[in-house]
Amino acid sequence: MSIKTHQFEVVIVGGGGAGLMAALYASKGASTAVISKLYPSRSHTGAAQGGISAAIGNLEEDHPEWHTYDTVKGSDYLGDQDAIEFMCYKAPELIYELEHMGLPFDRTKEGRILQRPFGGHTNNKTGKPVRRACHAADRTGHMILQTLYQQCIKNNVNFFDEFQVLDLIMVNGKAAGVVAIELATGDIHVFHAKAVIITTGGWGRMWEITSNAYAYTGDGAAMVLRKGLPLQDMEFFQFHPTGIYKLGILITEGVRGEGGVLINDKGERFMEKYAPTVKDLASRDVVSRAMYIEMKEGRGINGQRYLYLDVRPETVNKYAKIDGRTNPDGTPYQVTGEEILHKLPDIIDFCKTYLGIDPIKEPMPVQPTAHYAMGGIPTNVKTEVLSDEKGTVVPGLYAAGETACVSVHGANRLGTNSLLDLVVFGKEAGIHAAEYARGAEFAPLPDDAADFARAQLDSIRNSKGNERVADIAAEMKQVMMDKVGVFRVEEGMQEALDKIRELKERFKHIHIDDTGKVFNTDLLTAWEVSNLLDLAEITTASALARKESRGAHSRDDYPKRDDQNWLKHTLAWARGDGDIELRYKPVVITKYEPKERVY
Numbered sequence: 001m002s003i004k005t006h007q008f009e010v011v012i013v014g015g016g017g018a019g020l021m022a023a024l025y026a027s028k029g030a031s032t033a034v035i036s037k038l039y040p041s042r043s044h045t046g047a048a049q050g051g052i053s054a055a056i057g058n059l060e061e062d063h064p065e066w067h068t069y070d071t072v073k074g075s076d077y078l079g080d081q082d083a084i085e086f087m088c089y090k091a092p093e094l095i096y097e098l099e100h101m102g103l104p105f106d107r108t109k110e111g112r113i114l115q116r117p118f119g120g121h122t123n124n125k126t127g128k129p130v131r132r133a134c135h136a137a138d139r140t141g142h143m144i145l146q147t148l149y150q151q152c153i154k155n156n157v158n159f160f161d162e163f164q165v166l167d168l169i170m171v172n173g174k175a176a177g178v179v180a181i182e183l184a185t186g187d188i189h190v191f192h193a194k195a196v197i198i199t200t201g202g203w204g205r206m207w208e209i210t211s212n213a214y215a216y217t218g219d220g221a222a223m224v225l226r227k228g229l230p231l232q233d234m235e236f237f238q239f240h241p242t243g244i245y246k247l248g249i250l251i252t253e254g255v256r257g258e259g260g261v262l263i264n265d266k267g268e269r270f271m272e273k274y275a276p277t278v279k280d281l282a283s284r285d286v287v288s289r290a291m292y293i294e295m296k297e298g299r300g301i302n303g304q305r306y307l308y309l310d311v312r313p314e315t316v317n318k319y320a321k322i323d324g325r326t327n328p329d330g331t332p333y334q335v336t337g338e339e340i341l342h343k344l345p346d347i348i349d350f351c352k353t354y355l356g357i358d359p360i361k362e363p364m365p366v367q368p369t370a371h372y373a374m375g376g377i378p379t380n381v382k383t384e385v386l387s388d389e390k391g392t393v394v395p396g397l398y399a400a401g402e403t404a405c406v407s408v409h410g411a412n413r414l415g416t417n418s419l420l421d422l423v424v425f426g427k428e429a430g431i432h433a434a435e436y437a438r439g440a441e442f443a444p445l446p447d448d449a450a451d452f453a454r455a456q457l458d459s460i461r462n463s464k465g466n467e468r469v470a471d472i473a474a475e476m477k478q479v480m481m482d483k484v485g486v487f488r489v490e491e492g493m494q495e496a497l498d499k500i501r502e503l504k505e506r507f508k509h510i511h512i513d514d515t516g517k518v519f520n521t522d523l524l525t526a527w528e529v530s531n532l533l534d535l536a537e538i539t540t541a542s543a544l545a546r547k548e549s550r551g552a553h554s555r556d557d558y559p560k561r562d563d564q565n566w567l568k569h570t571l572a573w574a575r576g577d578g579d580i581e582l583r584y585k586p587v588v589i590t591k592y593e594p595k596e597r598v599y
């Protein structure tokens, strides 16, 4: 089979928010290509609803330092404070940059960017929620993606859309390109590069109930793992409190930002008990756990595994009065149905479409949904990928966005901080990769550059067992949801690890029906499931080892945070045949010593 070869100084894997921001900046100093398995504007960034954070203080007092502190606290003190500070102080500049590119943010009457409250973002003096999330209705990610894509087209970035990257080419320990399959033809392409940036997004499809797109199968992280490089803090995966019951589709935290509240079967606004100051706007790990406890204690709606999210104007107005919530001018906060419809049009639409419910008139049934990977490919603030706990850099390899772990989110991400992470670190990746490429030569391409990728596909194509990929995927999702979800215990996680290993074994005996070349989704779905299995094993092994509760990693058998022994990042290597090596590295603490988190 002939292999097509291309050469670009910088190759970016992924065309989402992080990839496009990186492309925009890399293309200013180097020949740049974006390779994306989806058409770029279909990337998951387009599904982001609620907003992007920046302490621009358009409606009330706010400071980048408050944003920094909230992010450190939200991370349950596992975030690296140098990276967090860098991101929060860069945020205002990036928001204005997006605005100048043409991003249609919602506006105040005076024409300034409108902002709304989001979980965990507070006024550090009063502890009350602060309006820090900039938004374009509830389609903020869509607007970011469209804006960046237009800018990339304008800047002549080269796009290879619907090309799925299967392998990373490394020569003498340096990144030298990637191998991809062209979905429309089945042809294999080699992209020879001086620098590679991985921006492939997350892996929420590992769990049964998830807000994540079907494409969220962790391809980039799994590729890096197979190259003998570690993944960081994989045990920390965020469950968002409000997914549509059974479907997992996200209902943005912006609903609670606009005054919506969570209600149990007794009609109680139960978050008052768990987070007396910020209530429904506590950080996501805190709210998801509270919901699980309510349901476990029998206060789910009709005894079932869901609760109500209520944004009906009468409910919002009632609780706004109780909370003493005011508008920026000091007048009492009150909303009408039309105002809610104007601020949350897509949410109203989703509920009507998927549930036949109008949220202006009825409460929405919700349950926690697997949402966001805090862990991923370890990088430093320059987005250079790291190969060990000492911070050794892999030359020419960069990562940004959800697939990376820089680590600004630590053990728990605050809402609206991911879109910020994408633009801040996407930009850094583009700048540093182009700079590196300018000073580097193309490494000679090995003759067998495409062999590993082809062998992976061939082994799936030629496998003649009777296992079905869909069954294996369903069993993985179920066990991860039940045993490595919001609450975890030793025994359950061990059971999950054994199950995943059994599934990996069974995967060797799969059978796929489509043997063709054109858009062979059967083949590529199987390959994606193998990525998820590898990441599920690493996630569970990392989680089993961490004997404490911190952020999203909550253990019934070790309910307390243990800074003495566990204020450290996990690095996990897959050494083959189920041998997972775990090592640890310290958290970067600059100003904020760990304290108990009170919301």
Ligand SMILES: Cc1cc2nc3c(=O)[nH]c(=O)nc-3n(C[C@H](O)[C@H](O)[C@H](O)COP(=O)(O)OP(=O)(O)OC[C@H]3O[C@@H](n4cnc5c(N)ncnc54)[C@H](O)[C@@H]3O)c2cc1C
Pocket: 013, 014, 015, 016, 017, 018, 019, 035, 036, 037, 038, 039, 040, 043, 044, 045, 046, 047, 048, 049, 050, 051, 052, 140, 141, 163, 164, 165, 166, 199, 200, 201, 202, 211, 212, 213, 215, 219, 220, 250, 252, 371, 372, 400, 401, 402, 403, 415, 416, 417, 418, 419, 420, 422
């Ligand atoms: C429903 C939802 C709502 C959210 N709302 C918010 C919000 O309001 N605020 C906020 O801050 N965060 C939000 N988040 C989180 C945030 O949107 C994501 O973390 C972020 O958009 C990820 O961006 P990314 O660029 O890393 O990845 P993506 O935008 O997903 O892009 C990944 C890219 O990688 C490509 N790719 C993947 N694998 C391969 C491969 N093998 N070969 C080639 N290309 C590949 C894909 O084609 C895609 O272009 C939300 C997430 C979800 C799921």
